Amino acid sequence: MASSLIDVEYNYKTITENIEKAAAKVGKSASDITFLAATKTVDASTINHAISLGLKYIGENRVQELLSK
Numbered sequence: 001m002a003s004s005l006i007d008v009e010y011n012y013k014t015i016t017e018n019i020e021k022a023a024a025k026v027g028k029s030a031s032d033i034t035f036l037a038a039t040k041t042v043d044a045s046t047i048n049h050a051i052s053l054g055l056k057y058i059g060e061n062r063v064q065e066l067l068s069k
Contacts, residue, residue: 005049012053 020030036057039047047058 004046008046008050009053012050012055016054 015035016030019033019035023030023033034057035055036059037050037055038059038061040061051058
């Protein structure tokens, strides 16, 4: 799981940097863009780690999985 959390940190940082660059390119603020992560088949501890990094919006496509998380 440790490598998974490192991957989450790397991916979160990369995505937020790309959002900032794209927003600046069109004269917007990064806060104008919603970063929504899909959590299909991702365990709760990994999701909580992403939340601790600053992720605010999470989507799940199955109610059963959402309730268990």
